[in-house]
Structure formats: C-alpha cells, structure tokens
Amino acid sequence: MDRRRLVGPHLVGADLVRPHLERPHVELRAVAGAVAVTPAPADPAQTQQDPAQRPAGPPAAPPARDGWWAQPERRVAALAVGLGAAAVALGLLLARDGVTLPQGARGLVWLGTLTVLFAAFEGFVVHMRVRRGAHAFSLTEIPMVLGLLSLNPLLVVLARVAGGGAGLLVLRRQRGLKLVFNVALVAAQSVVAAWVFHRLGGDLAGVSGLGVRQLVAVYSAMILADVVAAVAVTAVIALHDDPGEWRRLPSALRGTVVAAGLTTIGVVGAEAASQSPWSVSLLVVLCVVLLLVYRALVRQGNDRAEVGELYAFTTALDGAAELDEVLPVVLDRVRDQLRADVAEIVLTGPDGPPRVARMSGPGVVTDAEVPPFAWYLPALRGEPVRTGNVEGTVAGAEPVDGAAVPLPLGEATGALVVRGSLPDSGGFTDDRLGLLRAMANHAGVALGKAQLLDRLRREAAEKEHLALHDTLSGLPNRRHFLRLVDDALAGGGGSGAVLLLDVDRFKEVNDALGHDIGDALLTEVAQRLRAHVEGIGVAARLGGDEFAVWLPTDGTIEAGLARGAELSEKLEQTMPIGPLTIDLRASVGVAVAPLHGTDAHTLVRHADVAMYAAKETRAGLRAYDETADVNTPQRLARIADLRAAIDRRDLMVAFQPKVDPATGAVVGAEALARWHHPADGMVPPDEFIPLAEHSGLIRPLTLHMLEVALRSRAAWARTGHDLHVAVNLSPNGLLDVTLPEVVERLLAQTGSAPASLTLEITESSIMADPSGSLATLERLHALGVKLSIDDFGTGYSSLGRLRRLPIHEVKIDRSFVQRLTHDHRDRAVVRSAVQLGHALGLEVVAEGVEDAGALELLAREGCDLVQGYFVSRPLAPDAFTEWLTGQPVHERRPA
Structure with a gap:
C-alpha cells in the first residue's frame, strides 16, 4: 500500500492540514443589537491531541520564529528538496552497477505497461479522512513488486517516478509545492525500495523462480519504502503545522502490515505472470475489485468517523x-x-x-x-x-x-x-x-x-473596578490604595514613603469658578500624579481634594521629603483648565516606612497628621512628627470612652453656688461637667472637654448638661429655692443653628423661665465667627435667656464690639480674683471691670473666690455675684440640694 498524507491547500494546495492553533482571547459581546468580535492576548500554548481526546479549545501555536524557516511553505520545500536529493544520490549508487535495458519489444511493452499502471494507481486512490485531510491509499506496491522482479531496479524507479508524476499531474491535478513534494516522496520511496532490493540480491541473474533470498529482498524493500513514506509524511506535518505529529508515528508505522499484504499479491502475480503473461490482466481485475471494496469500507468508516467527530464537537463545546x-x-x-x-x-x-x-x-x-x-x-x-x-x-x-x-x-x-x-x-x-x-x-x-x-464577568469586573477606583479620576480609592501599599510593603522590603497631599484653597476654586472647573482641576491633578508615579509607585484619590501617593524609598525621612518636594514641584506648575490658567499649591504630608509605620493604615494616618501640620504652618511640606500627633492610640481610646459615657449618660453634673457677696444669699449655681472614668478615676475637665470639642462630642455633652441643669433647677424651685443656673457653651455651640430651638424645648419641658438660664460664652468663641455667633446670640436673647461673657479680661475683643453684644453679664476671670488681696494691680483690674460692667448695664460675677479677704473686697467694690472654693466647691446634685437647705433664700431681682 502506498500511503501519503499531503500538505493542506490553504497554504500550499495539498490534502491535509493539521493546524496548530493559537488561542487568542476573543471577546464576543452585543453592541446595539449586533455582536462585536474583538481580540485580546493569547493564552499559553497547549499540546494538540487526537479529535476524540482533544480539549475544549484548540491548542495554541508555538512561539513565532524569525527568518525564512518561520514560513511553513519554506520548511516543506526544504524537506522536498532533501527527499529529492537523497533519491538522486541513491539512484546514482544504483547506476554504478549498470543498467540492463529490456530486451525486445516485449520488454519495452512491459516497461510501458508498468508506467501506465503506476500512473493509474497513483491517479485513482482511496482517501481515508483524517481531520481536514485524508490518507491517500493506492496499490502501487503491486506494480512495484512486478517491476522489481522483472526489470532492472533503476528502470523501475524511472517508471515509477514518471508514471506516478503523470498520475498526480493529470489525474489528480496537483500543482505547485504539493506536486513537487509528492513527486520527491515517490522518488524517495521507489529508489529506497530498488536499492534495498538490489543490495539484498533480489535481482541476481540465474536464479530460477523466486527463492528465499528474493522474497526477503522484495518484502524488505516494500516495507522499508513504506517506513520512508510514513516518516516523510510525519515530518512534513510536523514542519508545516504540528510538531506533536511525531507522537503519532508509531501508529502510522502500523500500515506496513497492509504494505506486506499488497507485496504478497504482487509476488503471487509475478509468479502467475512467469507462467502466463495474460494472468496479469486477472491481477488488474483483482486490484480494481480490491480498490472498490476498500473504497466502500473506507466510506463507511468515514461516515462513522463523521458521527464521532460531531459528538466530539458537542463535547468540546460543553467543556x-x-x-x-x-x-x-x-x-x-x-x-x-x-x-x-x-x-x-x-x-x-x-x-x-x-x-x-x-x-x-x-x-x-x-x-x-x-x-x-x-x-x-x-x-x-x-x-x-x-x-x-x-x-x-x-x-x-x-x-x-x-x-x-x-x-x-x-x-x-x-x-x-x-x-x-x-x-x-x-x-x-x-x-x-x-x-x-x-x-x-x-x-x-x-x-x-x-x-x-x-x-456577567465583565459586569462583575466593572463593579469591582468601581468599588476599588475613584469615578472622577480613575485612580484607586482609599480601600484599594491601602491594599496596594500593604502589598508593596510585603514585597518590597518594607521601606517606602506615603505622601498625602491636599489641594490648598480648593473650596475657593469650587465656589468661585464652579464644580465643573473644580472637577477638571482634580482630574488634571490625578493625571499628573499618575504620570509622575507610573511604573514606580501608586497614586490614589482618597476623597474630595485629598490624594495619596506611595513611592519606594530607602526608608529615611530625607528620602521621603525629597519625594514630596518632587511631587510638589510637579503639581505646582501652572495648570491650564479650559480658558483659565490656575496656579495650584498643595500641602504634602510624608510618612516613611518602617520608621513611621509598617502597615498602610498607620502610614496614611501619620501622613494625614503631617499634611495638616503643613497646612496649618503654611510650610507646604512636612514629615510626620510624633510629638505633634494628637491622635495617639491612647487619645483615640479616651475619645471612644467619652462617647460611651455620654451615650450612657454617665457624666456627672456638679453645681458650684453663686452668692451675693453683700448678703451671702444663694442666687444661682454654675453647672460643671465631671467624668469619673471606670479605670482611670476622675478625668480633669481640661482634658476631656477639648477631646469632646475635637471629636464632635461637644454637642451631645452640652445638651446633656442643659437638660440635667434645668431639671435640677426645677427641682430646687419646687423646694422654694428659685435659683438661676449657668451652663457653659463651647465655640462650636454658638455655630449650632438649632441651639435656640433646643433651649426653648428644654425650658418648656422643665417648666423653667428663660431668665432662669444663663449661658456662659468666651470672648474667643465669639471672635472665631463673629457674624455666625452674633446671629445665635440674638436669637437666644430674643428667647429671654441670659448671656454671660466668661473669662472677662483675658480675651481680645474691643469695647465697642462688647457694647454691641446682647449680653447680660460679665464674669471676671479667676486669674485676677485669686491674687486680689495681694496685688494692687489685680485690684485695679477688678475695680475697673466692675465699674465698666455696671456702666454698660451688666451684672458682674467674680469667680475663683478662695478667702474672706477677697470676698470682702469684692463686696466693697460692688461686685454683684461671687463663686469659688471659699463659698463652696462644686457639689454633686444631691449634695448641692442638701447644702442648699441650710442657706438663706434670696429674693430674685427683676431681670
């Protein structure tokens, strides 16, 4: 059996291609009712398998190689040239032993008949499907055996090449490289068969009939020729498409069994022809019958293979x-x-x-x-x-x-x-x-x-991207930035710098130019940051006008500050935003790892502290300083405890009496916050009041003080002590536009007259926002609540501004009262304060009275009310009520 699998027509016009496919990432998505096909990077290569065993996707192509060898056609051409050269060389070896021409007309007719048989058998073949191609099976072994046993081997080679080439060209219409390769393969097969037959002595003259030596020679020649064909076809497929084809060579070599069978038919035919030349015609009939039967069997096998391949197709799609x-x-x-x-x-x-x-x-x-x-x-x-x-x-x-x-x-x-x-x-x-x-x-x-x-995966990826990135700038958000920094710390030796920057005066840009310009400005900042850190670090937008950058450094503060200076220089270049040109400035805080922290969360927090320090000092760039960090873990824990105490209403309200220095009668009391920490004991007000103001807890603390103070005042009134009560307001309290409504509600709930409540404020709290504070004060004044300036004498307000405030009372600071009996200058200040207050129609209160001399001097100067340790220390509500029962009741003067 002559068996050839030929190279596919889509490249060189042959019968079989076993393409070794790459597997690019292909995205098929609906777009406006259509489906778009777009490419993406290829997956890693896989080994191609037989159709029934192949994985779901075709394997990837091997990496591209440079040079002429990278083109499959050139590799096939090189193999064809090699086969042809080997055939010529072996033919020349045969020619050295001489060529015996056929004798007489009968010999020439026999040579021509063999050539025609070779052409016919090469032109009419049986094709067995193999993927896109086919194995081409012919019966050329039979005329080859007849020729070797009757003619000179070199003449048989020439007849085989001439006849086979004619059959390929005329009957099978092959052209180009396909024809060249197949002719070279025919030549190589025939010359190998002739050379082996000749070397083993199969053509020795004088041998009567077919002896053992000739039989061994003819079988060896045909089988070796079939092996050459199998190896050559496997090589051409491996060179052209699939290097893995060599794995299938053992199964291809099993075809030598069929070749041996056809050789047997040829031997029997040669023996019959030696007895009667007309028996060759019977041999031709036998060959035709065999060819038709085999074609029917192959067609049936191909149909079964087609069904199997369709099943394999559905299986591959399922996978x-x-x-x-x-x-x-x-x-x-x-x-x-x-x-x-x-x-x-x-x-x-x-x-x-x-x-x-x-x-x-x-x-x-x-x-x-x-x-x-x-x-x-x-x-x-x-x-x-x-x-x-x-x-x-x-x-x-x-x-x-x-x-x-x-x-x-x-x-x-x-x-x-x-x-x-x-x-x-x-x-x-x-x-x-x-x-x-x-x-x-x-x-x-x-x-x-x-x-x-x-x-679904694309939507999930988009959602994940949105969850990890800022929508305006496209930069990573805070959560993603923290993750990226932690990854960088874990994989980069644990050193680097977090730079946290805030755009200065960004609110003014938004207010003056509009949010569109503000967004464009933030986008430009993001682009500059991305370009600055590309390939070396990470940039992120944490929110608003706050950005963060991670850059690798040697872990020193100097290196971190150098990185921050480079970043500031990059950002402070003029920014064209539409028709405008904006000069940008930013405050940058630097925290370096591992000195200032070994995790992203700590580094960002410390860089934030440094950034606010840079903004407050207008330095532009600051590194983290532990001594300036008020947000220590202990402080944050204390704030958490304070919040819990306020929520549970665990803060105590103490009351310090206010008395008339002339009569000693109790007129009112000041409500003071006291906090007994369950673990640390009493916490001084100077410690927890600033914590409340900084953390936003001052409002619930103030509301708690107001409610307790007014309810206590109502209880005293029911016992015959109609006192007024004073509560301190923080600077932020004056900016609370809901404060008047809250005070009015509490007064109504406790049945207290507005004049029974005094709200104490400091001069500095008024000066923080004069217009906003004045609006709140006027609403409280209209409500009938008394207003008092606390710590009078230590502030920086002008007398003119003080004159325009809707206040009822001034309170002389304790720093002047405590040395009243020893320092004539303090006596002069107190005397002037009392006279000024009375001149403005205000009540004057002195705090910090700690001895009888001070009380006597204040009475002599005409001070209206006094409070201090000499009168009484701050008392818990029950203790104050008990102390109050032994005091004379003071008849209130009209407000």
Whole structure:
C-alpha cells in the first residue's frame, strides 16, 4: 500500500492540514443589537491531541520564529528538496552497477505497461479522512513488486517516478509545492525500495523462480519504502503545522502490515505472470475489485468517523465556557469536519458593516476583512445556502466554493460560513450542508452561553473596578490604595514613603469658578500624579481634594521629603483648565516606612497628621512628627470612652453656688461637667472637654448638661429655692443653628423661665465667627435667656464690639480674683471691670473666690455675684440640694 498524507491547500494546495492553533482571547459581546468580535492576548500554548481526546479549545501555536524557516511553505520545500536529493544520490549508487535495458519489444511493452499502471494507481486512490485531510491509499506496491522482479531496479524507479508524476499531474491535478513534494516522496520511496532490493540480491541473474533470498529482498524493500513514506509524511506535518505529529508515528508505522499484504499479491502475480503473461490482466481485475471494496469500507468508516467527530464537537463545546475557548473550537472543528479551507463567523447588527471572525490557518483572525461579494446573505436572513444551488457570485467576481447556514445568537444576526472545499472531499453537498446546520445550532447555544457568562464577568469586573477606583479620576480609592501599599510593603522590603497631599484653597476654586472647573482641576491633578508615579509607585484619590501617593524609598525621612518636594514641584506648575490658567499649591504630608509605620493604615494616618501640620504652618511640606500627633492610640481610646459615657449618660453634673457677696444669699449655681472614668478615676475637665470639642462630642455633652441643669433647677424651685443656673457653651455651640430651638424645648419641658438660664460664652468663641455667633446670640436673647461673657479680661475683643453684644453679664476671670488681696494691680483690674460692667448695664460675677479677704473686697467694690472654693466647691446634685437647705433664700431681682 502506498500511503501519503499531503500538505493542506490553504497554504500550499495539498490534502491535509493539521493546524496548530493559537488561542487568542476573543471577546464576543452585543453592541446595539449586533455582536462585536474583538481580540485580546493569547493564552499559553497547549499540546494538540487526537479529535476524540482533544480539549475544549484548540491548542495554541508555538512561539513565532524569525527568518525564512518561520514560513511553513519554506520548511516543506526544504524537506522536498532533501527527499529529492537523497533519491538522486541513491539512484546514482544504483547506476554504478549498470543498467540492463529490456530486451525486445516485449520488454519495452512491459516497461510501458508498468508506467501506465503506476500512473493509474497513483491517479485513482482511496482517501481515508483524517481531520481536514485524508490518507491517500493506492496499490502501487503491486506494480512495484512486478517491476522489481522483472526489470532492472533503476528502470523501475524511472517508471515509477514518471508514471506516478503523470498520475498526480493529470489525474489528480496537483500543482505547485504539493506536486513537487509528492513527486520527491515517490522518488524517495521507489529508489529506497530498488536499492534495498538490489543490495539484498533480489535481482541476481540465474536464479530460477523466486527463492528465499528474493522474497526477503522484495518484502524488505516494500516495507522499508513504506517506513520512508510514513516518516516523510510525519515530518512534513510536523514542519508545516504540528510538531506533536511525531507522537503519532508509531501508529502510522502500523500500515506496513497492509504494505506486506499488497507485496504478497504482487509476488503471487509475478509468479502467475512467469507462467502466463495474460494472468496479469486477472491481477488488474483483482486490484480494481480490491480498490472498490476498500473504497466502500473506507466510506463507511468515514461516515462513522463523521458521527464521532460531531459528538466530539458537542463535547468540546460543553467543556468550553469562555468565549476565547468557544470561538476557536467552533471554527477549528467546522473547518475540519466540512474539510474546508476557510471557516468564518459573520455577524451583523442594525448599524454598520458585518464583522467577521475567520480561521484559514493557525489561529483565529478577528475583525477580518469582509469579502467583496455577499453570496452568504441568505444565511444571514435565516436560509441555508451553498454555491451549488445559487447564483454564487456577482458579475465579475471569482467563482465561490462555499456553504453558509444561519447561526442562532439571540438578538444578533449571524452566519456560519465555510469556503474552499478540499480537492478530495467531494465538495459542499446537501448532506454536508445539513451537517453544517447541526454544528451551527450547537455553536449558537455555546456562543450564547459564553456570551452571557462573559457579560456577567465583565459586569462583575466593572463593579469591582468601581468599588476599588475613584469615578472622577480613575485612580484607586482609599480601600484599594491601602491594599496596594500593604502589598508593596510585603514585597518590597518594607521601606517606602506615603505622601498625602491636599489641594490648598480648593473650596475657593469650587465656589468661585464652579464644580465643573473644580472637577477638571482634580482630574488634571490625578493625571499628573499618575504620570509622575507610573511604573514606580501608586497614586490614589482618597476623597474630595485629598490624594495619596506611595513611592519606594530607602526608608529615611530625607528620602521621603525629597519625594514630596518632587511631587510638589510637579503639581505646582501652572495648570491650564479650559480658558483659565490656575496656579495650584498643595500641602504634602510624608510618612516613611518602617520608621513611621509598617502597615498602610498607620502610614496614611501619620501622613494625614503631617499634611495638616503643613497646612496649618503654611510650610507646604512636612514629615510626620510624633510629638505633634494628637491622635495617639491612647487619645483615640479616651475619645471612644467619652462617647460611651455620654451615650450612657454617665457624666456627672456638679453645681458650684453663686452668692451675693453683700448678703451671702444663694442666687444661682454654675453647672460643671465631671467624668469619673471606670479605670482611670476622675478625668480633669481640661482634658476631656477639648477631646469632646475635637471629636464632635461637644454637642451631645452640652445638651446633656442643659437638660440635667434645668431639671435640677426645677427641682430646687419646687423646694422654694428659685435659683438661676449657668451652663457653659463651647465655640462650636454658638455655630449650632438649632441651639435656640433646643433651649426653648428644654425650658418648656422643665417648666423653667428663660431668665432662669444663663449661658456662659468666651470672648474667643465669639471672635472665631463673629457674624455666625452674633446671629445665635440674638436669637437666644430674643428667647429671654441670659448671656454671660466668661473669662472677662483675658480675651481680645474691643469695647465697642462688647457694647454691641446682647449680653447680660460679665464674669471676671479667676486669674485676677485669686491674687486680689495681694496685688494692687489685680485690684485695679477688678475695680475697673466692675465699674465698666455696671456702666454698660451688666451684672458682674467674680469667680475663683478662695478667702474672706477677697470676698470682702469684692463686696466693697460692688461686685454683684461671687463663686469659688471659699463659698463652696462644686457639689454633686444631691449634695448641692442638701447644702442648699441650710442657706438663706434670696429674693430674685427683676431681670
């Protein structure tokens, strides 16, 4: 049996291509009712397997090689040249022993008959399908045996090459490199057979009949020739398409058994011909019968193989979940089973030209060129079409050999198209069109599932991206930045710098120029940061006008500050924003690892502290300083404890009496906050009041003080002590626009008159926001609440401004009262304060009275009220009530 698998026509026009496909990432997505096919990076290569065992996706192509050897056609040509050269060299060795020409007309006729037999047997072959190609089986072993046993081996070689070449050229219409390779292979096979037969003495003269030596020679020659063919065909497939073809060489060598059988027929025929030349005609009849029977068996086997391949196709699709797996599987298997040169998926939508994904060799070409003619349009409208039953082309176009069927893809319109049937495939018949429709139905389901899965994954990826990135700038957000910094610390030796920057006066830009300009400014900042750290670090937007950068350093403060200076210089370059040009300044805080922290959260917090220090000092750039960090873990823990105490109403309200220095009668009391920490005991007010103001807890603390003070005052009134109560307000309290409503509600709930409540404020709190504070004071004054200036004499307000405030009382600071009996200058200040207050129509209160001398002097100067340790220390509510029962009741003066 002469067996040849030939190189595929899509590259060099032969019978078989075993393409080694790359697996690019292919995205198939719906766009406005259409489906777009776009490429992405290829997956790692995989080894190609037999059809029944191949994985879901075709394997990837081997890495591209440079030079002329990278082109498959050139590798095949080199192999053909090598085979031809080897055949010529071996033929020359045969020629050295001489050439015995046939004697007489009978010998010449026999030589011509052999040549015709070689041409006939080479032209009429049986093709057994193997993927897109076929094994070409012929019976040329029989005339080869007849020739070797009757003619000079070199003449047999010449007859075989001439006849075989004619059969390939005329009967099988082979051209180009395909013809060259097959002729070289025929020459190599025949010359190897002739040389082996000659060397083993099979053609020795004088031997009567076929002896053992001749039988060994002829069988060895035919089997070795078949081995040469198997190795050569395996080599050409490996060089052209699939280096893994060498794994299948052992199975290819099993064909030598058939070769031995055909050799036996040839030997029997030679023996019969030696007795009667006409018996050769019977041998020809036998060969024809064998060829027809074998062709029928092969056709039946091919049909079974087709069913198996269709099952393998569905199995492969079931195992392919990704679009980059499904699309190559569909095109590869369709191209194989329909034995087509080209397989395509054509997709159209309501707008725009068709989109084409094409396979005509290794790999899928996405966004391929659309053919200039559209013979497949009926398939896009839902009707199968093949060029055998339509006017296949437009006028002037090349004839088309193809078939197309609808590809069900939901809302999109698609077609599965094959073009260029292989020469030995029989064309695209109606049966093959039905097979293509079945494959298209399976492919449509698989592509639809993969498209849905891809869309879900893309949506999940988009959501994950949105969860980790800032929508305006596209930079990582705080959470993602912290993760990236932790990863960098873990993988980079634990050293680097976090730079946290804040755009100075950004609120003014937003207010003056609008949010569109503000957003454009932030986007420009993000772009500059991204460009500055690209490839070396990470930039992020933490929120508002606050950005963060991570850059690797040697871990020193100097290196971190140098990085910060570079960043500031980059940002402070003039920024063109639309028609405007903005000069930007930023405050940058630096925290370096591992000195200032070993994790991202700590480094960001410390860089934030440094940034605010840079902003407050207008330094522009500051490194983290532990001594300036008020947000220590202990302080944060204390704030948490304070919040819990306020929520549980665990803070105690103490009351310090206010008395008339002239009569000693109790007039009122000041409510003072006291906190007994469960672990640390009493916490001084000077410690927890600033904590409350800094952490935003001052409002609930103030509301708690107001409620307790007013309820206590109501209880005293029920016992006959109609006192007023004073509560301190923080600077932030004056900016609380809801404060008057809250005070009014508490007064109503406790049944207290507005004049029974005094709210004490400091001069500095008024000066922090004069206009806002004045508005709140006027609303409280209108409500009837008394207002007092606390720590009078230590502030910096002018007398003119003080005169315009709606206040009722001034309170002389304790720093002047405590040395009143020892320092004449303090006495002068107190005397002046009392006189000034009375001149302005205000009550004057002195705090810090700690001895009888001070009380006597204050009474003599006309001070209206006093409070201090000499009168009483601050008392708990029950203790104050008990102390109050022994005091004379003071008749209140009109407010």
